[in-house]
Amino acid sequence: MKIAVVGTGYVGLVTGTCFAETGNQVVCVDIDERKVKMLQGGEIPIYEPGLDVLFDRNVAEGRLQFTTNLSEGIKEAEVIFLALPTPPGEDGSADLKYILKVADDLGNILDHYAVVIDKSTVPVGTAEKVTAAIAKNAKVDFDVVSNPEFLREGVAVEDFMKPDRVVVGTTSAKAKKIMEKLYAPLVRQGNPVIFMDERSAEMTKYAANSFLAMKITFMNEIANLCEKVGANVDDIRRGIGTDSRIGKRFLFAGIGYGGSCFPKDVQALAKTSADYDYDFRILKSVMDVNYDQKKKLLPMVNSYFNNDLKGKTIAVWGLAFKPYTDDIREAPALENIEALLQAGAQVVVYDPEAMANVKGLLGDQITYCHTPYAALDDADGLMIFTEWPQFRTPEFDKMGKLLKNKVIFDGRNLYELEQMKELGYTYFSIGRGCVDPQEA
Numbered sequence: 001m002k003i004a005v006v007g008t009g010y011v012g013l014v015t016g017t018c019f020a021e022t023g024n025q026v027v028c029v030d031i032d033e034r035k036v037k038m039l040q041g042g043e044i045p046i047y048e049p050g051l052d053v054l055f056d057r058n059v060a061e062g063r064l065q066f067t068t069n070l071s072e073g074i075k076e077a078e079v080i081f082l083a084l085p086t087p088p089g090e091d092g093s094a095d096l097k098y099i100l101k102v103a104d105d106l107g108n109i110l111d112h113y114a115v116v117i118d119k120s121t122v123p124v125g126t127a128e129k130v131t132a133a134i135a136k137n138a139k140v141d142f143d144v145v146s147n148p149e150f151l152r153e154g155v156a157v158e159d160f161m162k163p164d165r166v167v168v169g170t171t172s173a174k175a176k177k178i179m180e181k182l183y184a185p186l187v188r189q190g191n192p193v194i195f196m197d198e199r200s201a202e203m204t205k206y207a208a209n210s211f212l213a214m215k216i217t218f219m220n221e222i223a224n225l226c227e228k229v230g231a232n233v234d235d236i237r238r239g240i241g242t243d244s245r246i247g248k249r250f251l252f253a254g255i256g257y258g259g260s261c262f263p264k265d266v267q268a269l270a271k272t273s274a275d276y277d278y279d280f281r282i283l284k285s286v287m288d289v290n291y292d293q294k295k296k297l298l299p300m301v302n303s304y305f306n307n308d309l310k311g312k313t314i315a316v317w318g319l320a321f322k323p324y325t326d327d328i329r330e331a332p333a334l335e336n337i338e339a340l341l342q343a344g345a346q347v348v349v350y351d352p353e354a355m356a357n358v359k360g361l362l363g364d365q366i367t368y369c370h371t372p373y374a375a376l377d378d379a380d381g382l383m384i385f386t387e388w389p390q391f392r393t394p395e396f397d398k399m400g401k402l403l404k405n406k407v408i409f410d411g412r413n414l415y416e417l418e419q420m421k422e423l424g425y426t427y428f429s430i431g432r433g434c435v436d437p438q439e440a
């Protein structure tokens, strides 16, 4: 099948590469000339594990190409994916200007029937808006389908190639047939393509993300209560996660959810609710709790240093919003670093993949290190924001010698309390109380 993917970011590049891998002829289009040049030169602009192998193979075998020219990209394409940004507008709603601009352009240049697929996360009613925008000038027949994407960054290739499900919203029998053919290789393992109407597919995406954000937030509230009542949230997680009605995943309490999706999608669903005069109360609580949770460690840091961070050096491990990505959008580390700087602290950071992106944002306001241990040298304490695997079993003795104070503020609950007690660390984490060697 000939496929065009418009927007070659995280979703577009993974979508294009994976569909090339299943034998299709794919052209990825982007307006960012620098990005397209990199891709044409065989370089991947993002860090996404496993993508390079598929990318190299499909570029080498001529199934994956890149262009800045939309007309060239969609030439003879049977399906055209829109994988464009939908950032929050000022009122919290998803901004559709990128999508509708391309839809307008497609109306002018489409010269054959194609299925135009909304892959971006878009609010209810967008398929109708895209249809109207194309139809304004279109001289040919076309269908607009909603096909939201559920991949997670860091495991995007695996999520895409082995999806739990594929959701397709269409009321066109012709488009349905094409979508069945397109996804047939990916759903062989028995996971279904679920067909529904366009509006339901659009809502499904927001329901999934908001539900997961709510699940995490619920555990963060349990964690906050655990601290008060003297319980351990990790035990609660194990205790409830084994109930198959609850499930083990997305129950990890921590420093709040971040990333380019949960924060904006929960906000956008709340805005849709308000537009339809529905008071979606749970969503408001989820946003409020998460706002506070991201700052959860700061009072602990302040109280440890007697509310005086001036001249203190704080080491930070982990900048990305989650492991296995260089993405720092809405990353909890950023807000915390800004608060530390404002309080007069110096900040020394390490992240295996995200430092270049942070440097682009914060420049020389903080110090970047090439190893986790270098960040600890003469630091007054350590804060952890991302659960990169290399932070899980570090050399605690070496850390203790490098740090001025053996104190860790851990937003990801990486270490066992008993172990930290034995090693003589003061250890703050989420929903598990504080380990204080003075109290031993």
Ligand SMILES: NC(=O)c1ccc[n+]([C@@H]2O[C@H](COP(=O)([O-])OP(=O)(O)OC[C@H]3O[C@@H](n4cnc5c(N)ncnc54)[C@H](O)[C@@H]3O)[C@@H](O)[C@H]2O)c1
Pocket: 006, 007, 008, 009, 010, 011, 012, 029, 030, 031, 032, 035, 083, 084, 085, 086, 098, 101, 102, 119, 120, 121, 122, 149, 150, 151, 152, 153, 260, 261
């Ligand atoms: N990142 C994820 O994990 C993820 C997962 C599922 C769904 N989504 C959704 O998918 C959509 C895209 O997200 P992303 O993270 O891939 O965004 P991104 O910012 O990484 O990529 C978007 C790309 O679109 C390009 N673009 C903008 N205007 C264009 C135009 N007129 N023509 C061609 N290209 C244009 C940009 O240059 C950029 O490369 C969003 O709606 C997002 O909510 C994202």
Ligand SMILES: O=c1ccn([C@@H]2O[C@H](COP(=O)(O)OP(=O)(O)O[C@H]3O[C@H](CO)[C@@H](O)[C@H](O)[C@H]3O)[C@@H](O)[C@H]2O)c(=O)[nH]1
Pocket: 121, 149, 150, 151, 152, 153, 154, 209, 212, 216, 249, 250, 251, 252, 253, 254, 255, 256, 257, 258, 259, 260, 261, 262, 321, 322
């Ligand atoms: O138990 C958990 C699981 C996740 N998180 C946090 O939640 C955020 C999001 O994590 P994750 O969902 O793994 O990453 P994303 O790549 O943002 O993926 C989400 O957002 C995508 C964009 O819409 C969807 O496609 C995915 O299905 C959905 O999981 C991160 O800050 C995580 O640290 C927790 O705090 N506790």
